[in-house]
Amino acid sequence: MTDHTSVRAGARRPQRYLPMQILLGFLVIYFLVPFWWVIVNSSKDAPGLFGGGNTLWFTDQIDYLGNLRQLFTYDGGIYLRWMLNSTLYAIAGGVGATVLAVMAGYGFAKYRFAARRFSFAVVLGALMVPATALVIPTFILFSRLGLTNTVWAVILPSLLNPFGVYLMHVYARDAVPDELLDAARVDGAGELRTFFQIALPLMRPAVVTVLLLSAVASWNNYFLPLAMLSDNRLFPVTVGLGLWQGIASANNAGTTSLWSLIILGSLVSVIPLIIAFFSLQRHWRGGLSVGGLR
Template sequence: MSDTRRRPRHVGAKLLLLILVCYFLVPVWWLVVASTKNAEGLFAGDGALWFSGFHLADNLRHLITINNGEYLRWLGNSLLYASAGGIGCTIVSVLAGYGFAKFDFRGRNIVFAMVLGSVMVPLTALVIPTFVMMSNAGLTDTIWAVILPSLLSPFAVYLMRVYAAASVPDELLDAARIDGAGELRTFVRVALPLMRPGVVTVLLLSVVSTWNNYFLPLTMLSSSKLYPLTVGLGLWTQLASSNNGGGESLWNLIITGSLVSIVPLVIAFLTLQKYWQSGLAAGSVK
């Protein structure tokens, strides 16, 4: 009797899950299909969700050659910002989170409360003050205007603090200190391997956040040579909307460029998935 009652509930849950999967995958499917069409096929109005001619190779060739390889320059900038900002943010967050979790110093709770409270502040609200700071330091319209603000993430510090407290036993650290290991060696040889899933999780989230950042580089940069993909594709969208620089012929390049821009993120997720999943599940059974 109980199995009979549970069966409709399971069917409903699976049906809801299927609907949600379709809801999230349909835009991705449309992006893939639209990237294979030329300008005429893109605006034909029929078969929007299915292939009608395969021009992906032509679109990619045009994409990497337009304006003397402008798209490739933007792609390289995005890779630079995401790697430098993501790795730097991970290092800062790991060190800060470990310090908050394993060291007892005066004002620790107050400082951590300030860090935790800053999570509630929208990032867009900090862009203008950050711009003023960078302008006073003479760093606007440079790569540092994008990289330096990306190094700080209150949420990543909070995540690493919680993860370090849950995954690194104090008894293990005390044993390493009794054996004569210094604080740096204890952190590198004992704590850091135990924190690896959390470190990879923060790295992945930081890279994705920096890669998808639009408002910060839009505000900080004025030279198109320093634009990341987000701002560069936005510039093309403005040109296409105003019918300057190609009109319809530019839209299929924007769509193809959007498809290419998500490939590095997909590769990163697939590569680091096992570490990411284990990092999210840490402490769930304690």
């Protein structure tokens, strides 16, 4: 803790407890080991993968390009399709769920309408309903409507995000002053204009957070698409890789190439979300604190 470091950090002097930083270092290694393993092993060809040797280090043959070509051409390029499906489900489900949650959270926070307390209590109660418990009846209802095995079977149920409503409610209540809304109304702005021009900009950190959380939930969803879809061209990448994993495990001998596809496929599939999280970091961190404060 020399003088120049404390100047650099401004008002708060940087705290560096060395033992704790060493502990952090070990934990970072633990959290990164699976990524490292996947990065290393997706560079190998089948002999390198199965030939023994150090599983945590590269072999002489580093062949990312060849493996990528194999991944994206296998079975008529089905992997790229899975990635695009995942993207579609994440964007459609995420944006839809966010629009609904922002409107509902704002409505619950700022209007005293009939049955408001009761409705909000029901929404909070819904947080406790196991999401997977809804999949079986939803599947039967959708199959009656002929919606199973379509993209709608995955997108429509993803629109439901009670936690998003809860988060938006808390945020709108605290971050949007009633006086400001009243002032806008007195100045002649309609309710919708007040919402879009006054409230929405104030709620932006929470909106980004809810959008990110809903998109991640859709991207990561496994149970719902697994139950709803039977055509593998509609699979998201989670269900697709699960399928490959099942095939590869069932007959280990004949499908050595599939293992290397699964390894590289796992690596490629996590890249979009990691980029999204890092690039939007500034926005979601402000919003995450809200959910925990009440």
